[in-house]
Amino acid sequence: MTNQPSAPIVPKTLVLPFILVTSLFALWGFANAVTDPMVQAFKKVLELSNSEAAWVQMAFYGGYFCMALPAAMFMRKYSYKVGILIGLGLYAVGALLFYPAAITEQFWFFCLGLYILTFGLAFLETAANPYALAMGPKETATRRLNLAQAFNPVGLMAGLYVAQRFVLKNLQSDDITDFSALDEASKILIKTSDLMVIRNPYVILGLVLIGIFILFIISKMPQSKEDGGIPNIGETISTLRKNNKYSLGVMAQILYVGAQIMCWTYIYQYAEAIGMDSVTAGYYQMVAFVLFTIGRAVGTYLLRFISSGKLLMYFAIASMVFSLGTMFVEGMVGLYSLVAVSFFMSLMFPTIYGIALGELTEEQAKVGSAGLVMAIVGGALMPKLQGMIIDAGGNGVADTQILGVSEVNFSFILPLLCFVYIAWYGLSVNKKTTI
Numbered sequence: 001m002t003n004q005p006s007a008p009i010v011p012k013t014l015v016l017p018f019i020l021v022t023s024l025f026a027l028w029g030f031a032n033a034v035t036d037p038m039v040q041a042f043k044k045v046l047e048l049s050n051s052e053a054a055w056v057q058m059a060f061y062g063g064y065f066c067m068a069l070p071a072a073m074f075m076r077k078y079s080y081k082v083g084i085l086i087g088l089g090l091y092a093v094g095a096l097l098f099y100p101a102a103i104t105e106q107f108w109f110f111c112l113g114l115y116i117l118t119f120g121l122a123f124l125e126t127a128a129n130p131y132a133l134a135m136g137p138k139e140t141a142t143r144r145l146n147l148a149q150a151f152n153p154v155g156l157m158a159g160l161y162v163a164q165r166f167v168l169k170n171l172q173s174d175d176i177t178d179f180s181a182l183d184e185a186s187k188i189l190i191k192t193s194d195l196m197v198i199r200n201p202y203v204i205l206g207l208v209l210i211g212i213f214i215l216f217i218i219s220k221m222p223q224s225k226e227d228g229g230i231p232n233i234g235e236t237i238s239t240l241r242k243n244n245k246y247s248l249g250v251m252a253q254i255l256y257v258g259a260q261i262m263c264w265t266y267i268y269q270y271a272e273a274i275g276m277d278s279v280t281a282g283y284y285q286m287v288a289f290v291l292f293t294i295g296r297a298v299g300t301y302l303l304r305f306i307s308s309g310k311l312l313m314y315f316a317i318a319s320m321v322f323s324l325g326t327m328f329v330e331g332m333v334g335l336y337s338l339v340a341v342s343f344f345m346s347l348m349f350p351t352i353y354g355i356a357l358g359e360l361t362e363e364q365a366k367v368g369s370a371g372l373v374m375a376i377v378g379g380a381l382m383p384k385l386q387g388m389i390i391d392a393g394g395n396g397v398a399d400t401q402i403l404g405v406s407e408v409n410f411s412f413i414l415p416l417l418c419f420v421y422i423a424w425y426g427l428s429v430n431k432k433t434t435i
Helices: 012-045 055-077 080-096 098-104 107-134 138-149 151-170 184-218 233-242 244-265 267-273 278-302 308-328 332-345 348-357 362-393 413-431
Strands: none
Touching: 012 055, 012 080, 012 107, 012 138, 012 151, 012 184, 012 244, 012 267, 012 278, 055 080, 055 107, 055 244, 055 362, 080 098, 080 107, 080 184, 098 107, 098 184, 107 138, 107 184, 107 348, 107 362, 138 151, 138 278, 138 348, 151 184, 151 278, 233 244, 233 362, 244 267, 244 278, 244 332, 244 348, 244 362, 244 413, 267 278, 267 332, 278 308, 278 332, 308 332, 308 348, 308 413, 348 362, 348 413, 362 413
8 A cells, every 4th residue: 555544635724715716627627528529520621631620639639739838937936726717718719710620611720729718727727736745745746636636537528418418419510411511602501500509609609708707816826835946947857867767657648648548539520430429429438537537546555555556557457458348348348448548547647646746845846747738739630640640531430441450440559559658668667667
């Protein structure tokens, strides 16, 4: 047993600030979930290929990469609370940009809105994750972050519900088998209507965020300070690079986020290959999110008794097994395997985060947190690669076969390889040999 059960996860004096911070985890979970189905929506409405539609994820997760380090440098000088306020503001602006984007009907404008929106998410994640780690004893830090991250799936399920109920079900283009065969006038009418449908949840989200912004302004939040001056940023980065547990953890995080987004984004294409419509596929994604929520609760409990590295390895190995099932077992059983992966992915992000930052000082953790948030760029790059594999035989999802299975099935070799590395990282942390 590596953690002491008697140690409080959150001290009583910090319960209310902790609850406020954990609410942020639900906010970016909502953004993640409501955006994933948009890849399929934009593909249909704007007649894009799978790899072209993947620019949605490139814009969404690319914003994390570009803004994470500036956010960390800002918070080295100012407080976590100020960083959170800036994050909420940028999040709201990006969401509200969907209004003019829908009017112009330009795909790049929607991508711009997502890009700015994730500037805000980068600030929020760069602040909230290390803030949650710091709100209590170090020996319960990883459990505390897992507890905070448990609010993330709540946002995921809310986002998916909104995407299903208010977007996918109302898309006229989704009811048409061959959208490209329509005359130009019909296409324009349907395109205009569907883009307005896509716009609405983001605009409402932007207005809600303004209210949450005001709530944080009037709330008192603790801010711990380290003794002495702020260390030189170059020295801090150099120290982090020499810390193998951290630097290899950044790579693990890149691959984990890539695997997560691939498994969630392309569940729609996988379902399409077996003749399932997008709305029905969304129900399976909802089940995946429920399993993700349960898995995080189970993982948080098991961390009381099993070391974080060992448990990370076990969950990664299980993810590898179900990824193989997704690849080589076609039909509904393969879809079930893909859904099941979410249970075992649930532990990975906060556990890798906790392991990588666990031995750092607060100032090192602020910069280190930026590196781990920048690692979310894996969610931009990996889905793009998977989309290219799916497009190997054409714009469909089952145009050709690779190793005896359709290209959409084979494309899940990418998450499989990601889980192999994560299992190795967990093993290395547990053995304390290479790390």
